[in-house]
Amino acid sequence: MIADDPSVIQPILAQLKKSFMSKRTLPLEYRRQQLLNLKRGVKELEPKIQIAQKKDIGMTPIMTKMLTTNLLLDEIKNCLKNLNHWTKLEKIDVPLLLGPGTSYTKPEPLGVALVISAWNYPLTTSIPYVISAIAAGNCCVIKPSELAPNASNIIAELFDKYLDKDCYRCIEGKVEVAKAIIKEPFDIIVFTGSTDKGKLVAKAAAENLTPYILELGGKSPTIVDRNADLDNAALRIMQGRFMNAGQVCVACDYLFVHKDVKNELIKKFKETLLNFYGENPSQSKDYERIINEFHVKRLKSYLDEDHGGKVILGGEVDEKEKYIAPTLIEKPKLTSKLMQEEIFGPILPIYEFDDFDFVVNFINERPKPLSLYYYGSGSSPNYRKLKNETFSGALSLNESIFHVGILDAPFGGVGFSGQGKLHGHSGFKAFSHYKTIFEKGGLNIYPFNVRYPPYEGFRLKSLDFMLGYSRVTQNSIMKIIMALFVLFIFAILFKTNIFMNTTKGLGNFVSEMMNTKVKGDL
Numbered sequence: 001m002i003a004d005d006p007s008v009i010q011p012i013l014a015q016l017k018k019s020f021m022s023k024r025t026l027p028l029e030y031r032r033q034q035l036l037n038l039k040r041g042v043k044e045l046e047p048k049i050q051i052a053q054k055k056d057i058g059m060t061p062i063m064t065k066m067l068t069t070n071l072l073l074d075e076i077k078n079c080l081k082n083l084n085h086w087t088k089l090e091k092i093d094v095p096l097l098l099g100p101g102t103s104y105t106k107p108e109p110l111g112v113a114l115v116i117s118a119w120n121y122p123l124t125t126s127i128p129y130v131i132s133a134i135a136a137g138n139c140c141v142i143k144p145s146e147l148a149p150n151a152s153n154i155i156a157e158l159f160d161k162y163l164d165k166d167c168y169r170c171i172e173g174k175v176e177v178a179k180a181i182i183k184e185p186f187d188i189i190v191f192t193g194s195t196d197k198g199k200l201v202a203k204a205a206a207e208n209l210t211p212y213i214l215e216l217g218g219k220s221p222t223i224v225d226r227n228a229d230l231d232n233a234a235l236r237i238m239q240g241r242f243m244n245a246g247q248v249c250v251a252c253d254y255l256f257v258h259k260d261v262k263n264e265l266i267k268k269f270k271e272t273l274l275n276f277y278g279e280n281p282s283q284s285k286d287y288e289r290i291i292n293e294f295h296v297k298r299l300k301s302y303l304d305e306d307h308g309g310k311v312i313l314g315g316e317v318d319e320k321e322k323y324i325a326p327t328l329i330e331k332p333k334l335t336s337k338l339m340q341e342e343i344f345g346p347i348l349p350i351y352e353f354d355d356f357d358f359v360v361n362f363i364n365e366r367p368k369p370l371s372l373y374y375y376g377s378g379s380s381p382n383y384r385k386l387k388n389e390t391f392s393g394a395l396s397l398n399e400s401i402f403h404v405g406i407l408d409a410p411f412g413g414v415g416f417s418g419q420g421k422l423h424g425h426s427g428f429k430a431f432s433h434y435k436t437i438f439e440k441g442g443l444n445i446y447p448f449n450v451r452y453p454p455y456e457g458f459r460l461k462s463l464d465f466m467l468g469y470s471r472v473t474q475n476s477i478m479k480i481i482m483a484l485f486v487l488f489i490f491a492i493l494f495k496t497n498i499f500m501n502t503t504k505g506l507g508n509f510v511s512e513m514m515n516t517k518v519k520g521d522l
Contacts, residue, residue, distance in 0.1 A: 004175065005173065015169075016167060048154055050064045057120070075131050090434075092436070096447075096466070096472050096473060108432060109136050114189045116201070127158075132427030140167070185208040188212065188431060215411075221363055229375070245287065251344075254349040273326050281325055315327050327348065330351075367416035369417055375398055392414065447466065
């Protein structure tokens, strides 16, 4: 059971703010220890995590390992490996007019972070961001999705048993907790979910001027060009679309295929799904279920409406079992729910194209997608056009979904598909404020005193001259001085013949060595 008690929020937030102000989370050794504790917790709780995700969404143990626990452990290892590098000061060159001095940026934690997860991958859409928050030195509250109650309980256990409760807390809850918690003055909010819910988070955060990162979704297109490897395309598109019964934010939401290969591709889609899930996917241990009855009914309504398309595979629904078959629909109307809303389920609309410019314009006329997938030659003009003339959170060539597993690659959407970037160094930066520090002494001799009034005579002319070269920096001046110094030394050496004598000496030495070698060979 998950309670829905908003009264627990403020006391926990007050405790975490107090802990943060005590500077408890600042030492790197403390951060490392918490990450190591979290790593141990994920490993020890992995069997429970597998059971929880099986109960919530029917996810198999191997998929939980691949898409949840393995990713979490890799994220922790990546942070531990790079923490010293990420926390280093970054020097900034100082304009000569503002010198002499030193400037650099120092990454500092924002404070107390709030992470709100999604139900489709409850741990994967939350714990990696907690990892980044810890690495950056923040305290953190996590609010798991109540729609995945078993996973929510496991997240609570993970926090309670393995992390410092004075700095890291899990607040379980339902709608009332969710509505209340986003109104609190956190120092950053990270939300994963639908675009509509993301708008509510952004609106609430604005009241406190709280920065936020939104990991949303939208309609991610896939394009299969005439020169594509159709066997590869069928394997990867079908896996990417129907993994977790299509409940994946970066999954292909509709597909364009060149008319010359459409029929062959559809044939391979059917063969691939047969190999994946058998004649009856409802009996396959590898095919997951829809999260709850509400979403089953939502998806069923997409199939039941007069969408104008042709169902060429699937379409079966079992509301009691929360099952919707892998479904392919050819050319539904653009005004249908299938094309007006993010599907977030095991249904794939398919369209054909002949003119690639039409596809590019079609994508650009709609909200920027979270991901965009192209199957075909990487050297083709069409791929170059797609890469250079469309806008999306990510673009993958001949692959679906798995770009999210590149831990050092920034992950996030743009516009309606999200705001901000997470994972790896990008995640560390997201939970950090890079404070600019400028340090200098009290030297106020010429030319550094020309900035002060009165502005007249030689001082005015000097200041006017220096403003004309305001981008000249201390480092560039030092490089010029060093170059002039080296030239000066060479001039002295030439003048005293030391250089020439040294050169002659080296030449004689080389000649003697060559002569000795020749005599030895003879």
